[in-house]
Amino acid sequence: MIHFDQELASLKEQLLIMASLAEAAVNKAIKALVERDDDLARQVKDQDSALDRLEIEIDDMGIILLSKAPLASDLRLITVAMKISHDLERVGDEATTIARRSVELSQEPQLKPYVDIPRMARMALEMLDDALNAFVHGNPEKARAVIPRDREVDLLNRQLHRELSSYMIEKPTTITRCLNLMVIAKSLERIADHATNVAEEVVYLYEAKDIRHTGKGQDQPE
Amino acid sequence: MNAAMTTGEETNFPPARPGPQSAPVRTDVPAPRGAAVAPKTAVPALAIRRLCVYFGANQVLKEVSLDIQARAVTAIIGPSGCGKSTFLRSINRMHELIPEARMEGEIRLFDQDIYNPLVEPVIVRRRVGMVFQKSNPFPTMSIADNVTVGLRLNGVRTRSVLTERTEQSLRMAALWDEVKDRLHAPAISLSGGQQQRLCIARALAVQPEVLLMDEPASALDPLATAKIEDLILELKRDYTIVIVTHNMQQAARISDFTAFFYLGELIEFDATRRIFTNPAKKQTEDYVTGRFG
Numbered sequence: 001m002i003h004f005d006q007e008l009a010s011l012k013e014q015l016l017i018m019a020s021l022a023e024a025a026v027n028k029a030i031k032a033l034v035e036r037d038d039d040l041a042r043q044v045k046d047q048d049s050a051l052d053r054l055e056i057e058i059d060d061m062g063i064i065l066l067s068k069a070p071l072a073s074d075l076r077l078i079t080v081a082m083k084i085s086h087d088l089e090r091v092g093d094e095a096t097t098i099a100r101r102s103v104e105l106s107q108e109p110q111l112k113p114y115v116d117i118p119r120m121a122r123m124a125l126e127m128l129d130d131a132l133n134a135f136v137h138g139n140p141e142k143a144r145a146v147i148p149r150d151r152e153v154d155l156l157n158r159q160l161h162r163e164l165s166s167y168m169i170e171k172p173t174t175i176t177r178c179l180n181l182m183v184i185a186k187s188l189e190r191i192a193d194h195a196t197n198v199a200e201e202v203v204y205l206y207e208a209k210d211i212r213h214t215g216k217g218q219d220q221p222e
Numbered sequence: 223m224n225a226a227m228t229t230g231e232e233t234n235f236p237p238a239r240p241g242p243q244s245a246p247v248r249t250d251v252p253a254p255r256g257a258a259v260a261p262k263t264a265v266p267a268l269a270i271r272r273l274c275v276y277f278g279a280n281q282v283l284k285e286v287s288l289d290i291q292a293r294a295v296t297a298i299i300g301p302s303g304c305g306k307s308t309f310l311r312s313i314n315r316m317h318e319l320i321p322e323a324r325m326e327g328e329i330r331l332f333d334q335d336i337y338n339p340l341v342e343p344v345i346v347r348r349r350v351g352m353v354f355q356k357s358n359p360f361p362t363m364s365i366a367d368n369v370t371v372g373l374r375l376n377g378v379r380t381r382s383v384l385t386e387r388t389e390q391s392l393r394m395a396a397l398w399d400e401v402k403d404r405l406h407a408p409a410i411s412l413s414g415g416q417q418q419r420l421c422i423a424r425a426l427a428v429q430p431e432v433l434l435m436d437e438p439a440s441a442l443d444p445l446a447t448a449k450i451e452d453l454i455l456e457l458k459r460d461y462t463i464v465i466v467t468h469n470m471q472q473a474a475r476i477s478d479f480t481a482f483f484y485l486g487e488l489i490e491f492d493a494t495r496r497i498f499t500n501p502a503k504k505q506t507e508d509y510v511t512g513r514f515g
Contacts, residue, residue, distance in 0.1 A: 071498045
C-alpha cells in the first residue's frame with residue numbers, strides 16, 4: 001500500500017497548495033482594493049492561471065487514482081479532493097473579479113472608507129480557512145460549524161446592496177463606483193458559499209454523511 | 223462434484239419448486255448498521271444462527287449469525303483462512319464430506335432446518351447448488367450430458383424433459399447460443415469461461431433455490447469474468463446467490479450485501495454500498511482498502 005498511500009499524500013499536498021494560493025489571492029485582492037494598489041491587483045489576475053492548472057492536475061491525478069478502484073475512505077478522499085479543487089478554482093476566479101473591479105475603482109476618488117467589505121472578506125476568509133483546517137486535521141465538527149455562518153455573509157451582502165442602491169439614487173455620479181462595489185460584495189458572498197461547499201465535502205469525507213443543501217449542517221434523510 | 227447427484231429417499235423435506243421463489247419483495251434498506259443480521263424481510267432464504275464449525279479440535283467458524291436475503295447476491299469476503307469457504311460449504315452440508323468435521327448452530331433454508339436429523343444431505347444439495355473455483359465438467363461426457371447428469375441421477379428419463387431442461391439451463395447460463403450446434407461435443411472442448419458457465423447450467427438444471435459460488439471467476443480472464451458477473455446479475459432475479467470472492471471490486475460490482483469474515487468470525491455484514499464506501503468497523507476498512515496486517 002506504500003505506493004498508493006504516497007499517491008494519496010501527493011493528491012492532498014496539491015490540494016493544500018491550491019488552498020493557500022486561493023486564500024492568498026483573496027487576501028491580495030482585498031488589499032489591492034483597500035490600498036488602491038493596481039500592481040497588486042494585476043498580480044492577482046496573473047496568478048489565477050496557477051489555480052486553473054492545479055485544478056486540472058488534481059482532476060487528472062484523481063481519475064488515475066480512481067482507475068485503481070479504491071474503496072471506503074480512499075474513495076471518498078479522492079472524490080472530495082476533486083470537488084474541493086473545483087471550489088478553490090472558483091474562489092480564485094472571484095478574487096480575480098475583485099481585483100479587476102478594484103482597478104476600476106482606483107480610477108475615481110474613493111466613495112467612503114471601506115468598512116463592510118473588509119469585514120465581509122474577513123468572514124468569508126475565516127470560513128474558508130476553518131473548512132480547510134477541518135480537512136487537514138480531520139475535524140468534521142469544525143467543518144459543520146462553518147455552514148451556519150454563510151447566512152451572516154448573505155445578510156451583510158444584502159445590506160450593502162441596499163445601502164449602495166440608495167446611494168446611487170441619491171447621487172447618480174457614484175453609480176459606477178457603487179456597481180463595482182456591489183460586484184465585489186457579491187464575489188465575497190460567493191466565496192463564502194464555496195467555503196460552505198468545502199465544509200460540506202469535509203463532513204462527507206470524514207463522516208460519510210451528505211449534508212449538502214440542508215443549510216444548517218444537518219444530515220440528509222437516508 | 224456436487225454430491226447431490228445420487229438417488230436418495232425423499233424425506234419429509236419438501237422438494238424444490240421451480241420458477242420464482244416464495245420470497246417477499248426485496249427491499250434495499252438493510253437493518254441498522256452493525257447488526258449481524260440482515261434486513262427483516264418476512265422469510266430470508268437462509269437464516270444462520272450461531273454457526274460453529276470444527277475440524278477436529280480446530281474451530282474454524284465461531285458463532286456466525288446472519289440472514290441471507292432471497293433473490294439477492296450476498297458476497298463473502300475476507301483474508302485467506304478466515305472461514306469463507308467453510309461457511310459456504312456448511313450451507314449445503316458439503317463440509318460433512320470432510321472427516322472430523324462437526325457443526326453446531328442452526329441453518330434454515332426458507333425456514334426449514336437443513337440440519338434436522340431427518341433431512342438427507344443430498345436433498346439439501348439439490349436445493350442449494352454449488353459452483354467451484356476450478357470448473358469441473360465431467361471430462362468424458364458431452365455438453366448436454368453434463369447439463370442433465372443431475373436430473374438423470376435423480377431418475378428423470380423422459381427425453382423431451384431432458385432436452386427442454388438442457389436448453390433452458392444453457393440459456394439461463396448464457397451459454398446456449400455458443401453451444402447449441404454442438405451439444406454432443408465433449409465438455410472439455412469448451413474454453414475455461416464456457417466450462418464455468420456449463421457448470422452453472424449443470425447446477426441450475428436441478429432447479430435449486432440457492433446458488434453458492436466459490437470464487438467462480440478467479441481462474442478466468444477479464445472478458446470471461448465480465449460474462450460471469452453479468453450472468454450473476456441476471457440470475458439473481460430468480461435465485462438467491464452467495465458468492466465467495468477475493469476480488470473486492472467484483473463484490474462491489476455485483477453484490478447487494480457483503481459479509482466480512484476474519485479468523486472464523488463475522489466481523490461486519492451490511493449493504494454492499496456501505497461496506498465499500500463507509501464500513502463501520504476499522505478492520506473492515508483496513509481490509510477493503512488493502513491495509514490489512
